[in-house]
Structure formats: structure tokens, C-alpha cells
Amino acid sequence: MSGLANALRRHPELMVAAVLVLAVVVIGTINPVFWQPSNIFSLLRASVVSGILALAVLLVMLSGGIDVSFPAFAIAAMYLTVKAMIAWGFDGVVLPFLMASGIGLCLGLVNAVFVHYFRMIPLIVTLGTGTAVRGFILGVVGTSQINIGQMPPELIDFARTELFAVARPDGSMAGLSAMVLLFAVIALLVHLMLRYTMMGRSIYALGGGEEAARRVGFNVRRTTFFIYGLAGALAGFAGLLHGAMIWTANPRDMVGMELDVIAAVVLGGASIFGGRGTVIGAVLGVLTFVVITNSLIILGVDTTWQRIVVGLIVIAATAVTAWRDRKRLA
Amino acid sequence: MSAILQRLRRADTNLLQLLVLTVLIFAGMAALNPERFLRPYVFQSITFIAPELGLLAIAMMVAMLTGGIDLSVIGIANLSAILAGLFFHSVGGARGPELANLPLPVVLAGIGIALGVGVVAGAINGFLITRLRITPILATIGTGQVFTGICLVLTGGPAVVGFPRLWGMIGNGTVFGIAAPLLVFLVVAGLVWFMLARTAFGINLALIGTNPKAAAFAGLRTARTVFLSYVLTGVLASIAGILLSGRTNAAKSDYGVSYLLQAVLIAVLAGTNPAGGRGSVPGVALALVALMLLSSGLQILRFNNFLVDLIWGAFLLLSIALASWRSRVR
């Protein structure tokens, strides 16, 4: 048994990989519709935004915190960027994404200030910043939804790009969104950053012990600002991508999404106490989560059950993580 | 006498600061818009609305006392109200005079059901936290989803509208001209205050929150005490659910979602240490008054609800900064 705990500690993604395989096999057996390329493609497409957000959550969790402000940041970045594009009559792809990421970055740095200088628990800080930012967007910027007609066309065309398409039985085409590739590239970059840069290692070190990290000579302040800044930037990027992918900029979107993403990251084996977790785990966690929650319909389960399923996933995943980490303490 | 004064000064600088804050907010609002703010109606409506939030804040404080948090309180409150509502509908029909005139024993049974939900939900949280050793944040995020999910499954989404008149009295009625919910709040808050300050259970909670290991070595039944504290939290949440449904004559799966942040905010502003060991009912009561004055003042000044959210969030951040400054001065 403790051998299993050890294996889980070294390779947190083992658990989620097993769950994913199991989920896919069970769902695919019950309803073979699951295996249709169009279904697989849409599941992958649905994983993109949550996946990028999961990377942000992973960064914060690795350092031993928890972040619930990212949906608000994502929406703020998206809405402000789209509004600005409309106001300035600007259309494009690169600059808007830079702007959205920049907005997210700045907001993330606010989190960092509170976490680092005021030494408050990240959950409570991010609860505050998240609420304040959403209140600002809806109360000051606006509440109206920007629909497809007003959305900048280039942005939408970009999000519509497909890598390839296969023919459905009925003759129509099902394509794999290029955004999946974009997500894969971002995930790879974050993975490389965590694994092969000193900054990445300092995030693990910070999660292993803040005092120890300081003594070894890590600049804990810089690491904290990097974590929350990057998490914010990822959230901003994901927010605009979300808007582009659904052709709508809705300032009331993504409410409550933090729970889904946190659930996915925890499912991926990250520990809320920091220092444990991997990009592969987080990505697999998101895929598993999306596969399960999106397959409820083809399984014939009413969608009202989705929340219960999400909750049970969180509880089950955290119970296993707690068991794994208790072996370490014992 | 001077010893008592000295003790007051030392122990309750926090309360004093809160009192000053309350007075400042009151004076500020009164100065900005005296004709509309200084009217009995304003204060009367506070006495009806504040109690449900106050109970949630006390619940949050109790959870924080042991270094935990309960993010499922809203779910518990709504589930309690919905189950009681569905019970009334099954006894007295979905609408009409029979439902409105359900007799006292049936209403009492409904109260029993609601409180029972609080006990069971709290026990589930307590079990996950003390037996399976899941971190309170994640455990209650998970159960919160499950409780809300059950609400959705039971109602299919729309609100349960229509409660017996007697039930409505709890949320809307007056006794000797005093709002019934305020009386409920005062009684419950008084009981919890007594429990925390004067009983072995309450003092054990504070000690466990200060140092769980030392508590175990001192022979305190840590697991049982923490378990009971989550049951208490659950019951407080269900009472809030009763008040909320009584006042609005309806129950829904997503009522009071913004209360979560406000409850955390009030608890933190009240000087509760989210890391455990410190928290008091009088502090929560004062923080509640301060923030209710602020929010009704803002509404009178025609701030929309989103702006009020922005200010709540900003206030939470401000109180974090304040707490950090306070501990540095000490």
C-alpha cells in the first residue's frame, strides 16, 4: 500500500491517467457515440479554456495557495479587450491577446502584493480580488453582452481555425480546432518552464518550504510575483480565447467556473499544500473532468446532476491526495 | 475597576477599532444623504436582511476558529430551505390557501427538516475533514457542489415558491415591533457566544485552532470537537436558510451566492484569524452592523449592486491590509 502512495507521490499523474482511461472505456462502452471523431474533437475543444485556466491554478497550488479569482480576471481581460477593440475600431489577433494577457498580468500582481506583503491566505485574497474585479466590470464597465455581430471578425476567424477535418457519416465535416494545438503549446511551455528553469524550480521549492527557499537564496518575492503574474496572464489569455471561441463577450460569463477548474487540477494530483503537481497531471485532470461532465448527456444522465458529479469528483480526488500525503507525514 | 478597563483595552482593541469603523460609516452616510439615510425604514430593513448574513458569518467564523473554512454554507442554507419547501408543498399543495395556512405542527416539522439538513450536511463535512483528513477548503468546495447539485436535481432549476404564512413570520414578522429574524439572530448569536466563551467545547475549539498537536497531547478530543464544530456550522447555515426563505417566500439553488464572500469578509473584518485560534461573536456582530450600514448607505446613494460587490471586495482587501498592519504593530 505504501508503495502505491510512494508511486503517487513521485508521479501524481498516475491516478488521473488511470481514471481517464477508465472513464473513457466505461463511457465508450455504454454509448459508442463517444468514439465518433466529432465527439472527441468537441471534447478536446471544450478542454482548451479550462485547460489554460488549470495551468494558472496549478502554478498557484504548487506554491501552496489556492486561487479563485481567475474567472473574474479572465472575464475582465476579455471584456475590456473586446470593448477597447470595438471602441478603437481595431481588429487583429496578436495585439488583443497581448492586451488581455497584460490585463490579467496586472490583476495577478495585485494578488501577489496581498499574498506577499500582507501575508494573507491566498484563498481569501483571491476571493476579495475576484469579487472586486467582477463588481468593477459589471458596475463600471458595463453589463451588456457583445454578440457575434459586433465581435471583431479577425478574432473570431482565428478561433475558428481548424487543423484538419474528417467527414461525418452524414457528409458534413467535423474539424479539430487549432485552439487545441495552441493549448498544447502553452501547456508544453509551462511544463518546460517548471521543469527546466530556475524560476520553475523555485516554485516547487517555495511549495516545499518558504523559509528554506529563502535561506537557499531564492528570491521568494520575485517567485511569488511571477506565479501570480503568470497565473493572471494565463487567465487573461484564456478569457479572450473563450470569448473568441464562443463568439460572444459576456461579462457575466464563467461564474462559478473556479470550482470546476480547481476540481480538475486536484484530480490531476496537485496538492493544496504545495510542492506536488505536474502540468501533465493538470492537463489529464482537465481532460478527465471534461470527458466525464460532457458525457453525462450521452450517458442519458440529466444535466442537473452535473454539479453533484463535480462535487463527488472533488471529494474523491482530495480523499486520495489526503491519503497519499498522510503516508508522508506518518 | 482600572484592571477591568485595562483588560478591555488589551483584549478588545479589535472591537474598539470595529466600533470606530461603524460609527465612521454611519456618520459618513448620514452626512452624504441625511434625508434618505436617517430614516427609520432604512434601519428597519437592515434588521430584516442582516440576520441571515450574520448567521452565515458566524458559521464561517466557527469554521475558521479551527483553521478551517466552510465554503458549503450557501449550499446547506439553500438545501435546507428547498427541502422544507418541498415538504410543505407535498403536505399543503403547490399553492393556495391550504399551503399558506399550514398549521404550526407542520411548520415545526419543516423547521426540523431544515435543521436536520444542517446537521447531516455539517456531519458530512466534519467526517470528510476529520476522518478522511481532506483539507477543509477542498472538502467544502466539493460538498458545496454536491449540496447545490441536490438542490438542482430536486427542483430542476426554478425556485420553490410559496411557503406557509407561519414560516413567513420567521422571516418577515415582528414581535413587539422588533423584527423576528433579528430576534432569531440575537438568540442564536448569544448561544454561540456563550458556547465559544464559556463552555469546554468552545475553549477546546480555540485551543485546537491554535495548535492541534499540543491539543492532542493535552488529551483534547480534537477530531470529535472539530467534527462537532462543522455540525454547528451546518446548523447555523440551515437557520440562515430558514430566514432567507421566510423573508423571500421562496427557495432556490443559487440564492445568496454573493453571501459567501460577504460572510468571509465579515469574519475576517471581525478579527478572526483564518489560520485558527482567534474569533469572537461580538466582533462578527459589529462587523456585520458596519457592513450593513455601508451597503444600505450605498444603495441609497444609488450605487448598483455590482458596485456594492466591488466595494465589498475592496473592503475585504482593505481589512486584510489592516489586519496585517495590526499584527505588525503588535
Added chain:
Amino acid sequence: MTAPLIELRHLGKSFGAVRALEDVSLAIGRGEIHCLAGENGSGKSTLIKVISGIWQPDRGEILFDGKPVQGMTPREAIARGVQVIYQDFSLFGNLTVAENLALSTELQEGRSLVSWGRVRRIAREAAGKLGVDLDLDALVETLPTAGKQLVAIARALMSDPRLLIMDEPTTALTGREVEALFRVVRDIQGRGIAVLFVSHKMREMLEISERLTVIRSGRVVAGGPISEFDEASITRAMTGQEIAAEGYRWEGQPGQKPLLEVSGLTVPGEIEDVNLRVMPGEIVGISGLLGSGRTELALALFGMKPGYAGSIRLEGRDLRLDSVQTAIAGGIAYVPEDRLTEGLFLTQTIDRNMLATSHDRLSRMGVMQGGQAAREAAAMIREMAIATPTGNRPVTQLSGGNAQRVVIGRWLMNNPKLLILNGPTVGVDVGSKAGIHRKIRELARARGLGVLMISDDLPELVDNCNRILVLHRGRLVSEVAAAETSEAALSTQLGALA
């Protein structure tokens, strides 16, 4: 004549009104093993933090190679060759041994990318430098204490330090491991690296160091070549007073029944077939190396090892100790090893700390009897002679000795029959140590309390116990009457076991 490696001149550092360091001057030469001695709270750790750049001194100056350095940061201190090995080793449990070894080197070289091949190379080099064999792929959290220490030392050596500061390095080591550590320290010295060895164990200082500096209350009170000191003079310098041991004699009365009888006590993997007796009024010492099972024995007697086998009888009654509560109900009290993390509720008042074990007794229907509780707490503060005007103060305001009295007093309020003390005076200054010892002896004598005293501090056992049991690998291996043994004899015996 070359300037010393590092010289401190008239350093002062205050925290609020507390003067942690005052007019501290000392010099450490190249390749010198220098011992810094002082009681807990004497300013040792403040001094380490100033030398390693974590805190800036308020007054005075620090010179490296004769040149003054202003406003030094931890990074600069490291760059000048200062490496500190803290008591907790400051390792990352969630990372591998290899990465722990390589981290500081990579940081110093200002690298921003990690090559895992290089990490392994650095790690292998580090292990080689120390001449030890380490499993580079193991997670550090899975290593035993001595293994973690080796990793910490190897890591420090990687940055080619000129001064290695070791903070109480022997605390958690067994006798043999201490020998091994001393070999390592001499080897380090052989390469021209100076070592500042921080300790309060006199035998170790006399054995390892060349020069000694003693600080007390933030001031240097003695210093010089080690040949000028002996144990008595070091004690005098550290405490400012001379402590005379009094010894404890216990005469059983004929026909007296044993208080505690333990037979065949076994906790799988921890203790094996332990048989022991304690008579009323006896103080029985338990000595043994770290890992000998002495703490586990205490925990088993306190109901924290519910899976034990064997029988435990107290006053002739069989007890089945499956929880702390049953042990307490049976009349057993336990003062744990680590006061700060296991004993005290730091942010709470003295009263609340004192009353922590008495809640059930002092409450009626769950409601605390406030008046009675306050009276009893006040009485215990007087009885234990705790230096505070009122029990309403935070317990953090107390010194180590007074805080320990609170933890002991907490148990006395329950009128226990058996008091188990694990390291009763760890981190307590010598002066107040004697007071605690006196109190324990008085309790045994006057109340007929049976005491089991576990300690690392051999003189403490010899002076306070009437019998001493030696535990090794979970078994009791010998028993001696304190009157017939001495610290030296006991220490030889323990050394032979290692």
C-alpha cells in the same frame, strides 16, 4: 599578520525594546573551528542571522578579510562564503536528493535554466566531496535525520564556503552519528574552511573546537582558546552562576506496592518486550539514543500507541490504554518533547494553557466554572513559581523555563499518579533548570508521584533519578542505580551501544 576571515565589531541589534545583541565582538580565523556557546535565548540565533545577512545589525560593523561590509543581504553573505546549516536543515522534502544538492550551486552561478544532467553531476560531486554514498533519486522527505544532515552539509560544501555555521548540529543524532559528524567537521577544517559550531553541549565543545565564545543575554561574556576552559568554567560563563547538583535519594518502604508495572510491552517495529516498574515517589530515568524507542515507550504509556501488546498496570489495576483520554483518566500525565510544537498554545493566555487538561473536570454540563478555574490556575501559577503578575498574559511572554512550568503545572492540576517527562529541560536555561528539577523531586517526595524522566542530558538523569534504565533498539538493556553511576560511566555505556 593577515586579518581574520570574519570579524564582528561592537554589533548591536534590538527588536523593539528587546536588546537581542549588545556590543558583540568576535573574530573567526581561517580554517578555525570556533564554538559559539550560550543558553537558549542568549542571542545565538540572532547572531547567526546577522552573520548570514538575514538581519542587519543596528550598530557596529562586520568585516570580511579586514574590510567592512555594509547592509549585507543573504545572497552577499553566501557570495562571501558564509553557509549556514540550520537545525531544520532547510531542505526541500518534495524534491530529490540530487536537486537539493544542486540547487544552491545553480543559484550561485546565476543560472536560469536547469540541465538535469548537470544537476546529477553536481550532486555526484557533492556526495563525493563528503565521501558519502547517497541515493540521489530519493525524495529528501524519505531520508532519516542523519541522512538529511549529510545532504545539508554536502550542499553547503558545494558552494566552496569559507565559513560553515552549524546550528546545534548534534541535537537529533545518535552517538555514532555524532562521531561521524565530527570526522566530517575535521575534514572540512582540513580544507581550510572555518566552522562556527553552535552548541550548548559542553562535552562536544571541548572535543571539537579550538576557540570558544560564550554569549549570555546578547553579550559576549567569555572567549578564548578552548584550552583555557573546562566544563565548570563554561557553565559559569553560560549561566552566570554555579549550579551544585543535589542528587535524589529514594528509600522504599517495606510492603509498598508498585505504582506502575509494565510487562511485555511491545509496539511492533518500535519497542520490544519492555518490562519495568515504578514505585510511588520514585524518579526513574530513561536513557537511550535517539531512535532507541524511548519516546515511543512514553507515547505507548500515554495511550498514543493503541496497537500495543503487553500489560500496563497502574496501582494494581490493568489499564487498556487505547487513547490519550484513557491514559489521563487512569492518572498518567505526559510532558512532551517539543514544548513549542507539542506543548504550548502560543497565542493563548497562560491561564488557558494551564487549564487545557482540566476542562472536563472544571465544567458542569459542559459549562466552564469560570471562578473556580481562575482560582485554580492562579494557585498553580503560585505553586509552580511562574514569573508573571497575572495568568491573563499571553504565554509567549514567558521564558522557556517558565513556559515549561506551565506545561508541567497543567498536568499537576489533574492530580496524576504517574508523570512522564520527555526532555523536561530542553531549551531551558541552566538557572531555571535547577528550579524545575527541584520541583520535580519535591513532587515525587511529597505527593508520592511516580516520575519517568526521559532525557538526552545525562547529568540531568544522574542528578535527579534514583534509577536509570537504558533503552536500546526498543529493548531495555540495563538498569543502574543513579548513586552507583556517573555521567561518564553512563555516557561510555551509551557510546558502546551506538
